[in-house]
Amino acid sequence: MDPVFDRLEATIRARRDAPADTSYTASLFAKGRPKIAQKLGEEAVETVIAACSGNEASIVPEAADLMFHLAVLLADAGLSLDDVRAELERREGVGGLVEKAGRTG
Numbered sequence: 001m002d003p004v005f006d007r008l009e010a011t012i013r014a015r016r017d018a019p020a021d022t023s024y025t026a027s028l029f030a031k032g033r034p035k036i037a038q039k040l041g042e043e044a045v046e047t048v049i050a051a052c053s054g055n056e057a058s059i060v061p062e063a064a065d066l067m068f069h070l071a072v073l074l075a076d077a078g079l080s081l082d083d084v085r086a087e088l089e090r091r092e093g094v095g096g097l098v099e100k101a102g103r104t105g
């Protein structure tokens with residue numbers, strides 16, 4: 001995965017094991033899965049609002065918030081962005097097979 005995402009995930013994992021009052025990420029883990037999922041949903045909505053605002057540049061910070069909270073959710077589940085990357089890679093393979101089938105069939 002990209003070094004920035006690797007560093008972010010390493011920081012997030014360290015916060016998972018830290019006391020709740022030491023940082024935003026640590027406090028989010030302490031609040032538990034429903035709160036993490038709620039924050040992810042809020043950031044998704046904020047990304048949607050930015051996408052419809054007509055201000056293209058405003059999408060970037062909202063997308064960063066969204067991806068940060070997605071990484072927190074994945075870490076809470078013992079998963080990582082690399083697992084998502086592997087799934088996307090697997091789908092490329094499936095897509096290639098579908099394309100081939102379409103060409104020959």
Ligand SMILES: N=c1c2ncn([C@@H]3O[C@H](COP(=O)(O)OP(=O)(O)OP(=O)(O)O)[C@@H](O)[C@H]3O)c2ncn1[C@@H]1O[C@H](COP(=O)(O)O)[C@@H](O)[C@H]1O
Pocket residue numbers: 008011012015023024025026042064065068
């Ligand atoms: N990338 C992020 C990141 N993106 C967004 N946020 C935080 O996500 C929160 C979202 O904003 P909101 O106003 O919706 O949240 P809030 O009002 O603070 O929280 P609630 O009251 O809703 O629970 C803000 O507090 C942001 O600071 C992030 N916090 C941390 N990181 C990364 O995580 C690392 C560790 O952060 P700490 O845990 O703060 O040390 C940082 O160095 C960054 O690299």
